Amino acid sequence: MLLTGPRSFDPAPFDDISYDLCTRRDDVVIMSADLSKYCQVVRVKNELPRQHLDVGMAEQNLLSVAAGVAKGGLIPVATCFACYITRRAYDQMMICMGTGSGPGTNQKTGPTNIAIGFTPGISNPARIHHQAAEDLGMVRAIPNARVIDPVDSTDFRAALDAAVDLPGLTYIRGHRGDTPRILDPEKFTFELGKTYKLKQGKGIGIIATGHGTQWALEASDILTDRGVEHSVLHVPTIKPVNESEIAEFAFAHNQIVTIENHQIVTGLGSLASEIVSDIGGGPRITRLGLPNRWAPGGTMDFIRGQLGLDAETLATRIAGVAK
Amino acid sequence: MRRNQSILDLEIIAVKIRRNVLEICRQRGGYAAQGVALADVTAALYFDEMRPDSEGWFHDRFVLSNGHDAIMTYGALAETGHYTIEQLRTYNEDGSQVDQSPIEGQLGFEITAGSLGQGPSQAAGLAWALRQQGSDKRVYCLFSDGELQEGNVWEAAMFAAHQKLDNLCFIVDNNDMQASGRAVDVLGVEPVPEKFEAFGCKTRRITGTDMAELLDTFDEARATKGQPYVMICDTRLWDGIDCLQQALPMAHYTAKAAVDWDEGLAEITATLSALEARRDG
Numbered sequence: 001m002l003l004t005g006p007r008s009f010d011p012a013p014f015d016d017i018s019y020d021l022c023t024r025r026d027d028v029v030i031m032s033a034d035l036s037k038y039c040q041v042v043r044v045k046n047e048l049p050r051q052h053l054d055v056g057m058a059e060q061n062l063l064s065v066a067a068g069v070a071k072g073g074l075i076p077v078a079t080c081f082a083c084y085i086t087r088r089a090y091d092q093m094m095i096c097m098g099t100g101s102g103p104g105t106n107q108k109t110g111p112t113n114i115a116i117g118f119t120p121g122i123s124n125p126a127r128i129h130h131q132a133a134e135d136l137g138m139v140r141a142i143p144n145a146r147v148i149d150p151v152d153s154t155d156f157r158a159a160l161d162a163a164v165d166l167p168g169l170t171y172i173r174g175h176r177g178d179t180p181r182i183l184d185p186e187k188f189t190f191e192l193g194k195t196y197k198l199k200q201g202k203g204i205g206i207i208a209t210g211h212g213t214q215w216a217l218e219a220s221d222i223l224t225d226r227g228v229e230h231s232v233l234h235v236p237t238i239k240p241v242n243e244s245e246i247a248e249f250a251f252a253h254n255q256i257v258t259i260e261n262h263q264i265v266t267g268l269g270s271l272a273s274e275i276v277s278d279i280g281g282g283p284r285i286t287r288l289g290l291p292n293r294w295a296p297g298g299t300m301d302f303i304r305g306q307l308g309l310d311a312e313t314l315a316t317r318i319a320g321v322a323k
Numbered sequence: 324m325r326r327n328q329s330i331l332d333l334e335i336i337a338v339k340i341r342r343n344v345l346e347i348c349r350q351r352g353g354y355a356a357q358g359v360a361l362a363d364v365t366a367a368l369y370f371d372e373m374r375p376d377s378e379g380w381f382h383d384r385f386v387l388s389n390g391h392d393a394i395m396t397y398g399a400l401a402e403t404g405h406y407t408i409e410q411l412r413t414y415n416e417d418g419s420q421v422d423q424s425p426i427e428g429q430l431g432f433e434i435t436a437g438s439l440g441q442g443p444s445q446a447a448g449l450a451w452a453l454r455q456q457g458s459d460k461r462v463y464c465l466f467s468d469g470e471l472q473e474g475n476v477w478e479a480a481m482f483a484a485h486q487k488l489d490n491l492c493f494i495v496d497n498n499d500m501q502a503s504g505r506a507v508d509v510l511g512v513e514p515v516p517e518k519f520e521a522f523g524c525k526t527r528r529i530t531g532t533d534m535a536e537l538l539d540t541f542d543e544a545r546a547t548k549g550q551p552y553v554m555i556c557d558t559r560l561w562d563g564i565d566c567l568q569q570a571l572p573m574a575h576y577t578a579k580a581a582v583d584w585d586e587g588l589a590e591i592t593a594t595l596s597a598l599e600a601r602r603d604g
Contacts, residue, residue, distance in 0.1 A: 029452075050455065056485075061478035064441050068386075068448020071433055073456065076448075091438055092475070096445055099427050099435040106428030 002188050002196055003217075009178040012040045013153035014118075017160060018077070019043040022051045028164060029053050029069055031078045033062040039079040039118045040176050059089040063115065067096035070111035075164050081124065082117025082132035082173060086139060093169065094142050101168035102144035109167040114160070118174040120149075121261030121290060122304070123211060127297030133290045137266025139171040140239050146170040146192065147238040149210030149260075149268075152182040155236050158190030166192075173210055180214060195245040196234040203229030204322055205253030205283070207246065209236060209268045211261035212289065215304070218311035219259075219318055228319045238271060246275045250282055255321045259314070260289040286321045288314065324542065328371045330534045335598045337366035337534070340398035341563055342591045346408055347397060348577060349584035351415040353423060356560035356567075356574035358394035360498060360531075361465075363563070364556055367537040368463060368494075369399040384449060386433045388442020388466035390424025392496060395465075396431045397421065405430055440473025442466050443493060447483040447551075450491040461545070465494045469501035471512040477522065483551040484523025492544045493524070493553040496531075500560055502575055519553040531556025532563065566590045 010016075018030050022044050030044045034057040045052045053069070055061045059080055066076035078085065086093065093115060101110030117135055124130040139147045146166065150156040156175050163170035188196070198213070199206075199220055208216035213234045223230050233249045235241060250256050250272065258269035269287030276282035288309070296306050304310045308317060328336075344358035358365075374382040387393060397414065400406045406421070413419035425432040434445050446464035453460050470476055483491055497515055499506050506512050516526040525547045529536050544552035560574040561567045566589075570582045 029455075053451065055478070055482050058478040058482075060441075060475045061444050061482055064444030064475060064479070065448035065451070065482060067434070068445035068450075069452045070448075071445065072449040072452025074452045092441060092444075095435050095438045096441050106426055110428060 002183055003198060004181050004184045008181050010153040010181055011178055012042075013156055013175050013179045015040045015042050017153070017157045019048070021160060021164065022048050025075070025164060026051070027073070028075045028077060031055065031062060031066050031069070031076050033057055033059050033080050033084070035080055038081070038176070039116070039174065041079060059084045060092050063089045063092035064096045066115070067092070067113060070097070070113045075112045075114065077114045077116060077160070079116045079118065079174065081130060082120035082135045083124070083130055085115050085117045086132060086135040086171070090138060093139070093171070098142045098145055098169040104143060112164060112167055113169045114163050114172070115169070116160070116172045116174040118176050120173045121211060122295050122307070123261065123300050125297050125299060128294050131295060133263045133295065134266065135171075135173070136238050136260070136262050136268070137270070140266065140271075142169065144168050145239060148236055149173045149238055150175065150236050151210060151213040151234055153179050154181065154183040154185045154188055155190060158188070159236065162190060162192055182214065182217065190236070193237045193240050193242045195242060195249070196236075197231065198234050199230070199232040201229050201231040203253065204231075204255045204257060204318060205249055206230055206232045206257050206259060206318065207235055207249065207268065207272050208232065208259040209234070209238060212259035212268065215309060215311065215314055216259045219314040222311060222315035223318060226315070226319065228322070230318065235268060238268060241271065243275045246272055247279055250276045250285075253283055256283050256285045257318050257321055258285060258287050258289070262289050264289040264291065284321070288317060324371060324538045325374070326371045330538070331598065331602050333366045333370055333534050335595065335602065336370050336402060337362040337563070338591055338595045338598060339402055340365050340395070342588065342595070343398040343401040343408065343411070344394055345584055345587050345591065347394065347411045347414045349579065350412050352577055352579040352581070353415055354391040354394045355577040356570070357392050357496070357498065358398050359564055359567070360558040360560050360562040361392060361395040361496060362398065363532045363534055363537060364494060364558070365395040365399045367534060367541060369403065371538060372541045373463065383461045383463065384433060386442050386446040386449065386462065386464040387436050388434075388464055389439055389470055389496070390437040392465060392467065393423065393425050393432065393436065400431050440466070440470045440475040443476050443479030444482065446493070447479050447486070447488055447491060450483070450488045451486055454488065454490055461490050461492065463492050463494060465496060467501070468495060468497040468499060468506050468512050468515065471495070471515065472510050480519055480522040480524060487549045488551045489548050491551040492541070493551065495553060495555045496558055497555050498558045498560055500575055515555050516553070524551045524553045526553045526555060528555045528557065531558040564590055
């Protein structure tokens with residue numbers, strides 16, 4: 001099993017991840033737009049100031065300066081809230097960071113550009129403006145981009161470690177604050193595009209990503225108690241995903257449910273639907289996540305409850321698809 | 324003056340760049356008026372200011388922010404031999420590798436430059452990264468006055484000044500012409516030097532067509548410590564070719580049928596002959 005034992009929490013995952021990366025790689029620059037503290041970039045800022053660059057409260061500048069830093073031979077890791085780093089600076093992400101590498105560009109392998117969006121979806125308490133329910137879909141639409149939604153700090157660390165060695169644009173959803181330790185770092189090996197079976201079963205196949213995988217595992221415990229047969233597949237890489245693994249999982253189940261901390265359009269649910277419909281004749285897919293209305297603010301537990309994404313309601317909704 | 328080119332030699336190169344611009348744009352139209360107007364800046368930049376490296380390219384880095392002005396780089400790189408004029412004549416042709424508004428990684432172009440206002444920040448990031456690694460390379464970034472209407476430019480100016488990027492030189496093509504007409508009518512950008520000064524940059528306003536003044540300005544930029552330098556060039560479209568001045572009102576993009584290219588080239592040939600006679604005689 002890839003899962004850890006008793007549930008514990010990492011209080012500030014990115015502080016360690018960024019510090020460890022920068023001590024190992026002196027060509028990495030952690031960049032901020034006045035949100036270092038709120039993305040938990042503390043030790044790099046204080047102890048490795050040459051590897052920290054704050055561009056001020058200017059997200060377009062964050063990503064365009066980052067693209068320049070990359071062209072200068074360093075590896076920028078631009079950090080900000082997911083809403084701002086995607087919505088507010090989408091053109092800079094696409095044009096400045098995303099057009100220098102891969103098919104259709106002038107360079108097979110161009111500079112490495114990394115952007116991390118913290119507090120994605122409903123993990124930010126300030127409703128609407130601070131919440132990013134569309135970031136995965138936005139970045140997924142950029143040709144050659146990589147999009148990763150890790151479930152915990154182990155996944156997050158591994159995704160960033162992979163990204164620094166890859167040319168082109170990588171967008172990673174970040175975790176901050178008490179982050180549950182879910183994957184066992186001794187057994188889990190991140191591979192770009194790979195999917196991970198966290199629970200093996202029959203009946204209902206649950207496909208989840210990011211916070212959605214945390215929620216899926218909570219619901220899974222309840223489903224198990226209720227005797228509802230199911231499996232859980234964790235899909236950290238939204239793009240480029242190993243499509244055959246998703247297809248194989250989907251066609252091995254009677255029903256598929258996708259769970260994501262993102263709108264149910266353009267993200268994981270759409271991805272799974274596209275893969276299965278391209279083949280044809282697959283199982284019905286029920287997409288769970290943020291609906292087509294503005295989510296409330298508050299704690300994530302409160303918002304989940306309001307949107308029917310708390311463990312109990314999720315379990316009931318999942319069990320309901322079998323009927 | 325950096326590479327000990329004579330002013331007359333550079334003026335001759337500028338005329339040849341104008342000739343190249345016309346040769347390229349007469350095929351299918353293009354941003355000819357901008358290329359012609361920037362020919363002196365281009366000659367000074369590519370043939371005196373930027374140092375060559377040992378691999379047949381440049382030691383210093385040039386970031387073009389507005390894709391339209393790519394024509395000036397093409398005009399220069401035809402003279403250096405990095406492109407042949409035959410290659411460049413495919414500019415604006417379906418399937419051509421010579422993009423009218425180039426994409427990152429094409430020879431001569433550091434960034435994808437068509438989405439305006441994004442060059443200055445990338446140049447600033449590049450300058451920061453080079454300084455961080457102890458490099459003596461300098462970074463030059465050309466952008467237009469129309470781009471001053473983009474907020475990203477001012478974010479870049481604030482950042483570059485805050486970081487004291489004295490290895491960075493912004494060149495503003497202050498030609499008072501944008502897609503819909505004169506900048507002064509669309510959305511006034513003046514006073515340009517005062518604005519950059521207020522952001523913490525050192526500035527100088529020049530015509531952009533006087534070679535001695537251009538070289539002196541580049542010298543001053545290099546001697547400036549602790550702040551980025553902004554040279555504001557008050558170019559006017561078609562500057563350098565008198566007979567095409569009547570095309571000015573339609574000059575943002577010059578269609579193939581809009582001007583008499585032969586007439587323009589004849590004037591250039593005469594100018595070139597006169598300058599070469601002065602040099603040789």
